Amino acid sequence: MSEVLRISFPEPPVREPEPIVRLQGFSRHFGETRVLDDLDLAIAPGEFVALLGRSGSGKTTLLRTLAGLDEANGGAVIPASRATVFQDARLLPWKRVWQNVVLGVAGEDRRQRAEEALREVGLEHRPDAWPLTLSGGEAQRASLARALIRKPELLLLDEPFAALDALTRIRMHALVLSLWRRHKPAVLLVTHDVEEAMALADRILVLDAGRIAAEEPVAAPRGQRASVVRPLRARLLGHLGLQTDGGVYADLIGRDT
Amino acid sequence: MMRADNLRRKMPWERRWVSPVLLLLLWQAGSSIGAIPARILASPVSVLGELGSMLGSGALAHHLMVSLLRVALGLAIGVGSGTALGLLAGLSRTGDAAIDPLVQIKRTIPVVALTPLFIVWFGIGEATKIGLIAFATAFPVYLNLHQGIRGVDRRLLDAARSFGLSRLQLVWHVVLPGALPSLLVGLRYALSVAVLMLVIAEQVNATSGLGYLINDARETMRTDIIVVCLMIYALLGLGGDWLVRSIEARALAWRPALLEA
Ligand SMILES: Nc1ncnc2c1ncn2[C@@H]1O[C@H](COP(=O)(O)OP(=O)(O)O)[C@@H](O)[C@H]1O
Numbered sequence: 081m082s083e084v085l086r087i088s089f090p091e092p093p094v095r096e097p098e099p100i101v102r103l104q105g106f107s108r109h110f111g112e113t114r115v116l117d118d119l120d121l122a123i124a125p126g127e128f129v130a131l132l133g134r135s136g137s138g139k140t141t142l143l144r145t146l147a148g149l150d151e152a153n154g155g156a157v158i159p160a161s162r163a164t165v166f167q168d169a170r171l172l173p174w175k176r177v178w179q180n181v182v183l184g185v186a187g188e189d190r191r192q193r194a195e196e197a198l199r200e201v202g203l204e205h206r207p208d209a210w211p212l213t214l215s216g217g218e219a220q221r222a223s224l225a226r227a228l229i230r231k232p233e234l235l236l237l238d239e240p241f242a243a244l245d246a247l248t249r250i251r252m253h254a255l256v257l258s259l260w261r262r263h264k265p266a267v268l269l270v271t272h273d274v275e276e277a278m279a280l281a282d283r284i285l286v287l288d289a290g291r292i293a294a295e296e297p298v299a300a301p302r303g304q305r306a307s308v309v310r311p312l313r314a315r316l317l318g319h320l321g322l323q324t325d326g327g328v329y330a331d332l333i334g335r336d337t
Numbered sequence: 338m339m340r341a342d343n344l345r346r347k348m349p350w351e352r353r354w355v356s357p358v359l360l361l362l363l364w365q366a367g368s369s370i371g372a373i374p375a376r377i378l379a380s381p382v383s384v385l386g387e388l389g390s391m392l393g394s395g396a397l398a399h400h401l402m403v404s405l406l407r408v409a410l411g412l413a414i415g416v417g418s419g420t421a422l423g424l425l426a427g428l429s430r431t432g433d434a435a436i437d438p439l440v441q442i443k444r445t446i447p448v449v450a451l452t453p454l455f456i457v458w459f460g461i462g463e464a465t466k467i468g469l470i471a472f473a474t475a476f477p478v479y480l481n482l483h484q485g486i487r488g489v490d491r492r493l494l495d496a497a498r499s500f501g502l503s504r505l506q507l508v509w510h511v512v513l514p515g516a517l518p519s520l521l522v523g524l525r526y527a528l529s530v531a532v533l534m535l536v537i538a539e540q541v542n543a544t545s546g547l548g549y550l551i552n553d554a555r556e557t558m559r560t561d562i563i564v565v566c567l568m569i570y571a572l573l574g575l576g577g578d579w580l581v582r583s584i585e586a587r588a589l590a591w592r593p594a595l596l597e598a
């Protein structure tokens with residue numbers, strides 16, 4: 081039967097690349113509560129994926145596993161070459177910015193490499209600063225440099241912009257995109273911000289009740305997304321449990337019924 | 338915690354010197370008009386005079402060096418073993434299970450109360466004096482270092498771990514620098530405890546040292562010598578504080594409180 085089907089409806093000849101990340105039937109629980117429950121996830125090399133979910137939905141728990149901080153179970157595929165940017169930049173306060181950037185990196189030219197990475201993220205003027213003197217945006221730039229210097233195949237971003245003010249966040253979005261275009265790591269951006277997800281990602285996953293509840297590819301290329309954004313926003317908010325007609329925030333909360 | 342001090346560092350100094358100087362003037366006035374007899378308390382001027390002659394004769398330097406050596410040896414042993422035990426207990430579960438209960442039990446007994454036992458064990462010579470100082474100073478160092486290691490921010494450890502640092506690298510780059518502020522707090526306690534124990538230990542049949550000077554002066558009712566020795570004790574305390582402060586200024590330069598200053 082399947083033979084027949086395959087002959088009569090040949091698959092399009094797009095060869096799916098081998099995913100760089102693959103979790104199958106992944107579960108994680110703390111005591112009684114099952115945070116992640118039989119979750120499947122695959123990310124292709126160089127793909128920019130956003131993982132959207134409300135607070136407490138298990139985004140960080142999933143990301144910790146991909147970052148190698150928690151055990152993954154049996155069939156998991158996770159690249160060895162990966163780096164994480166955390167929401168709270170987590171720079172070691174007792175090391176200068178450049179030393180943080182090359183933390184755990186061996187080699188003669190550490191300082192020079194750190195300076196190059198800092199230049200890429202626009203922080204070349206503060207290699208010798210103490211982390212506690214950095215602003216939130218600067219700390220995240222340093223944190224990005226620390227991740228990039230490892231040339232990761234998988235870049236994990238755990239709500240790295242959530243604590244930044246709106247203008248700084250926009251600059252950081254642009255920075256992340258340009259860095260991604262230049263280095264082409266696979267990116268998993270964990271966020272609760274629908275706009276952020278739509279602006280940055282190729283594909284948006286919605287995490288709910290412990291599994292990927294929905295998947296939305298962003299059909300239009302970046303820069304030409306104006307037309308797809310409204311319906312997409314409405315669908316994503318719907319997946320998150322907020323029903324809106326037009327996907328317009330002002331109408332969503334201001335609706336007179 | 339140190340914010341107020343650091344924001345206007347000079348002001349408290351200015352204000353804090355006023356009342357001691359006033360007291361000193363009153364004291365001198367009291368002595369001059371005969372309200373405070375010399376056998377009760379020597380006048381500041383005669384204390385200064387005695388200080389001058391003790392410095393001139395080299396007696397003060399000699400006894401001070403003896404006491405300083407006792408403190409230095411005691412501290413070296415105490416801080417060294419406190420640090421070693423703190424590292425063991427802080428970094429390994431087995432170490433913690435083995436060491437920490439003993440320390441907690443010991444905490445219930447004041448070290449001073451152990452003086453008789455130390456005398457029985459080590460006699461009335463140098464060993465007891467140095468041993469008491471060592472024993473007493475090990476605890477603040479141990480307790481603060483242990484707590485500091487346990488209190489290292491888990492999120493920083495996670496971050497460093499996510500970049501593939503080995504256990505040894507984690508200890509070196511994250512745990513120890515993270516625990517350093519606590520260790521220095523412990524060191525500061527240790528230094529003041531060391532001076533305290535020096536006073537007590539030198540009551541035990543000393544034939545030299547500041548304690549000996551004081552005991553000798555008590556027999557002859559030389560309150561000027563006693564006050565000179567008290568001044569030296571105070572200077573020792575201040576010196577210890579200054580030492581830790583200068584270590585902190587170098588080692589904890591990254592802390593915001595120190596950055597602002
Ligand atoms: N170490 C832990 N022990 C117990 N519960 C935890 C632990 N880590 C996370 N949780 C719980 O798991 C749920 C998901 O947490 P998290 O992954 O941090 O959510 P998110 O990042 O999506 O906000 C939360 O209910 C949280 O309380």
Ligand SMILES: [Mg+2]
Binds near residue numbers: 141239
């Ligand atoms: Mg989270």
